[in-house]
Amino acid sequence: MSDEEQRQEKKRFRAIVRGRVQGVNFRNSTQYEARKLGVVGYVRNQWDGTVEVVAEGEADAIRKLISWLHAGPSLAHVSRVEIQWEAPRNEFAEFEVRF
Numbered sequence: 001m002s003d004e005e006q007r008q009e010k011k012r013f014r015a016i017v018r019g020r021v022q023g024v025n026f027r028n029s030t031q032y033e034a035r036k037l038g039v040v041g042y043v044r045n046q047w048d049g050t051v052e053v054v055a056e057g058e059a060d061a062i063r064k065l066i067s068w069l070h071a072g073p074s075l076a077h078v079s080r081v082e083i084q085w086e087a088p089r090n091e092f093a094e095f096e097v098r099f
Helices: 003-008 026-037 059-069
Strands: 010-020 040-045 051-058 077-086 095-097
Touching: 010 059, 026 040, 026 051, 026 059, 026 095, 051 059, 059 077
Parallel strands: 040 095
Antiparallel strands: 010 051, 010 077, 040 051
């Protein structure tokens, strides 16, 4: 597989983002970044204070989104990002904030 084919290969992950990630505009900022990168999926707050992100897109865009999740928006303090890779399902039309 060429470098170009690897960058365009579809990837999907589920992430749990830990730290000060609720009440700091994390979901809306994640949606903005994902849409900018052409990634589809969703972001939502979890009852335990974490944020869940499920995202699917081209490998290069997915890597960039994961990198962004490690920092988050300016008011966030991310202590850990747990990534679980999944098979792409092509089930999303856009990236949305879920409640």
